[in-house]
């Protein structure tokens with residue numbers, strides 16, 4: 001049985017990736033800082049007759065990441081796939097943003113991806129049969145709205161971390177790629193106490209060339225492609241945004 005490890009697997013895109021792979025006979029190891037969310041996803045894996053493990057933890061803390069990876073190896077086996085998905089955003093006036101707030105976003109999104117990749121790569125390298133690491137970046141790595149400095153910088157960092165790791169880990173046959181999602185609706189993928197029914201306006205749909213807002217399954221399917229059908233791909237970033245970021249805008 002193959003093993004996938006997913007950070008931030010308690011809710012949203014991470015939960016959808018967990019279910020997608022559980023339905024395809026992967027054992028799924030999750031970590032999340034939200035215990036209620038993590039336990040719900042674990043129950044969802046069980047409901048799909050899948051094998052799962054949830055370890056509460058903060059990806060910004062090296063000791064939490066090390067403990068999660070150790071339990072993953074002991075209880076499920078060495079991961080074949082790691083998805084670095086955990087992420088937070090702070091939107092705040094850049095003139096008022098505190099250094100600690102900026103650092104928290106960088107430490108979680110970029111630091112967490114590095115720590116988890118390093119922990120997974122150590123055990124993958126020791127096993128010697130390779131692996132795939134998938135980093136969830138964002139179209140905000142390449143374009144911005146105001147007051148999202150920490151988030152955009154962390155996601156740009158993830159794209160660069162991806163090609164750096166791809167080079168360093170190539171000798172161990174570990175491929176490292178990124179996915180940059182656009183607008184993915186996760187309202188109905190939150191833990192039950194926070195789940196909401198999505199509502200989109202006509203303009204929300206029309207600003208996507210494909211005529212709809214994204215769903216978490218769009219990202220889960222790309223993870224499967226990168227994990228299983230992309231032997232000749234490493235160090236790359238795939239944008240999955242329904243065409244939103246290639247739409248040309250003329251200001252009057």
Ligand SMILES: NC(=O)c1ccc[n+]([C@@H]2O[C@H](COP(=O)([O-])OP(=O)(O)OC[C@H]3O[C@@H](n4cnc5c(N)ncnc54)[C@H](O)[C@@H]3O)[C@@H](O)[C@H]2O)c1
Nearest residue numbers: 008010011012013032033034058059085086087138183184
């Ligand atoms: N939803 C979108 O439109 C969108 C677009 C582009 C990129 N992304 C990226 O996709 C990823 C998932 O986004 P989402 O919308 O599903 O978010 P979400 O908030 O629904 O889920 C994120 C999960 O990560 C967990 N998490 C947060 N900080 C953590 C930490 N320090 N340690 C461990 N777990 C932690 C949360 O508890 C939560 O369960 C993020 O990296 C996000 O930046 C999302």
